[in-house]
Amino acid sequence: MTDQRDFDLIIAGAGPAGAALAYRMAAGGASVLLLEKQEAPARDRNWVVDVEEGCFSRANIPFPTKDSLWKKPREHFLATSDMQTMIEIERVPLVSVKNDLYIREVLNRAVNAGITLMCGREACSPILNRDCVVGLESRDSSGAKEKIYARIVADCTGINAALRTRTPDHWRMNESIEPEDVVFARREVRSVRKDLLSEEMICKPYRDGVRIDRSGARGPYSIESVFLDLKDLFVDILVGAKPDAGGKRTCAEMIDTIIDKMPFTGEVLYGGEGPIPIRSPHNCPVGNGIISIGDSAFQTVPIHGSGFASAVIAAEIAARNIIHALEIKRYDRKALWTYVSEFARGRGALIAYYDVIRRSVDKMRLSDIDRMIRAGIIGQRETVTGLSVRPFPVSPVYLAGKIIRGYRHFPLLVRFGIAGVRAKMEYEKYRKYPKYYE
Ligand SMILES: Cc1cc2nc3c(=O)[nH]c(=O)nc-3n(C[C@H](O)[C@H](O)[C@H](O)COP(=O)(O)OP(=O)(O)OC[C@H]3O[C@@H](n4cnc5c(N)ncnc54)[C@H](O)[C@@H]3O)c2cc1C
Numbered sequence: 001m002t003d004q005r006d007f008d009l010i011i012a013g014a015g016p017a018g019a020a021l022a023y024r025m026a027a028g029g030a031s032v033l034l035l036e037k038q039e040a041p042a043r044d045r046n047w048v049v050d051v052e053e054g055c056f057s058r059a060n061i062p063f064p065t066k067d068s069l070w071k072k073p074r075e076h077f078l079a080t081s082d083m084q085t086m087i088e089i090e091r092v093p094l095v096s097v098k099n100d101l102y103i104r105e106v107l108n109r110a111v112n113a114g115i116t117l118m119c120g121r122e123a124c125s126p127i128l129n130r131d132c133v134v135g136l137e138s139r140d141s142s143g144a145k146e147k148i149y150a151r152i153v154a155d156c157t158g159i160n161a162a163l164r165t166r167t168p169d170h171w172r173m174n175e176s177i178e179p180e181d182v183v184f185a186r187r188e189v190r191s192v193r194k195d196l197l198s199e200e201m202i203c204k205p206y207r208d209g210v211r212i213d214r215s216g217a218r219g220p221y222s223i224e225s226v227f228l229d230l231k232d233l234f235v236d237i238l239v240g241a242k243p244d245a246g247g248k249r250t251c252a253e254m255i256d257t258i259i260d261k262m263p264f265t266g267e268v269l270y271g272g273e274g275p276i277p278i279r280s281p282h283n284c285p286v287g288n289g290i291i292s293i294g295d296s297a298f299q300t301v302p303i304h305g306s307g308f309a310s311a312v313i314a315a316e317i318a319a320r321n322i323i324h325a326l327e328i329k330r331y332d333r334k335a336l337w338t339y340v341s342e343f344a345r346g347r348g349a350l351i352a353y354y355d356v357i358r359r360s361v362d363k364m365r366l367s368d369i370d371r372m373i374r375a376g377i378i379g380q381r382e383t384v385t386g387l388s389v390r391p392f393p394v395s396p397v398y399l400a401g402k403i404i405r406g407y408r409h410f411p412l413l414v415r416f417g418i419a420g421v422r423a424k425m426e427y428e429k430y431r432k433y434p435k436y437y438e
Pocket of ligand 1: 293
């Protein structure tokens with residue numbers, strides 16, 4: 001076919017991955033169309049996200065302005081499920097960001113730099129020509145369909161992976177996610193009603209300016225996090241759980257249980273919910289003329305479901321690769337492979353590492369997690385390391401410290417050690433990910 005395509009790149013989905021990719025591509029001078037199925041960008045994505053501080057510079061995207069930054073707690077603790085034992089989590093390099101406001105900030109810059117943003121238009125399926133994606137079929141809210149052509153298509157549609165899952169079988173990129181590899185999360189900021197507030201109502205251990213992450217509130221792989229701020233009169237609540245973990249309660253019901261204990265809690269000011277993929281990264285997130293980024297390529301950190309930083313870092317790597325592919329006029333999988341290899345060897349290796357630990361946690365009982373926290377097998381260092389997304393520091397002094405603290409819980413210590421060794425092996429495997437498409 002003659003090369004009469006409408007755009008260099010079509011991006012489907014304006015979440016963190018799509019917005020960051022659009023911003024980086026606009027800077028590279030490419031003609032870009034960004035399609036978003038919602039009527040306005042990030043309309044249903046209004047939750048606060050805790051993001052690794054360094055990821056904005058790593059991804060070459062602007063640091064959030066004051067408007068989209070969310071307040072940080074004065075103190076931060078990890079608690080056992082019965083709230084009896086607490087570990088102070090200090091110096092975690094995280095910034096809290098209003099997800100939708102930040103996405104719009106990045107998109108405004110991308111639009112000003114020349115990309116075309118089309119909202120209310122859903123990407124339905126890729127268009128194939130001679131075993132290569134050459135565009136996509138889209139649909140607006142009235143159901144009217146339109147075909148749009150481009151040299152490369154980027155699937156940034158989140159966990160549903162609307163385009164990747166519709167590629168040919170022999171490309172091996174259409175893998176769908178297993179239900180056990182999904183966690184549901186809800187994060188709400190609610191007002192605190194001053195007229196109903198009294199000292200007696202603030203039940204222990206909640207305190208002004210303090211965030212408490214309660215581990216395993218609903219089964220081993222779950223979290224309840226409460227940050228109470230009596231100066232600005234809000235309570236910020238995050239819950240996350242696997243659908244099959246310990247009962248049938250939904251995230252909304254889990255939040256109701258928390259606020260039942262805080263009768264001064266008022267209406268929802270800001271909040272939302274959704275599914276998060278928690279597994280190792282997709283092994284082959286590119287095909288001929290198509291690339292998948294962010295949740296659509298399973299790029300969240302499995303142990304706590306953080307996907308924002310990975311999505312924007314992946315978008316930066318993809319942008320560099322796409323700009324090169326456009327320069328050499330090659331859009332096949334081999335030409336796009338640098339993205340896969342570079343991501344897998346760096347961030348992807350960490351995701352694979354934490355997936356091994358997540359699988360080990362999945363098999364534990366809630367009481368085991370509590371005992372590990374109480375014994376200091378899981379302590380401040382492990383929590384901060386996990387939140388900073390690094391491999392655990394292993395040194396003779398570190399190991400000796402763990403053995404001294406955890407010898408009374410020898411079987412748990414051994415399980416923790418085995419998970420650590422397996423995770424390290426997986427990490428090393430990904431560090432050697434094939435540099436060239438084989
Ligand atoms: C309640 C909650 C709390 C979270 N907290 C954190 C946190 O604290 N820290 C953190 O790092 N991560 C957090 N995450 C995860 C994080 O939000 C995601 O990993 C991240 O948003 C993934 O970005 P993405 O761009 O890949 O996908 P998404 O954010 O899912 O964006 C996909 C976009 O594509 C659009 N879309 C979907 N299908 C189509 C289609 N067919 N055509 C066109 N557009 C389409 C969607 O409307 C959406 O705008 C949280 C998630 C949830 C649900």
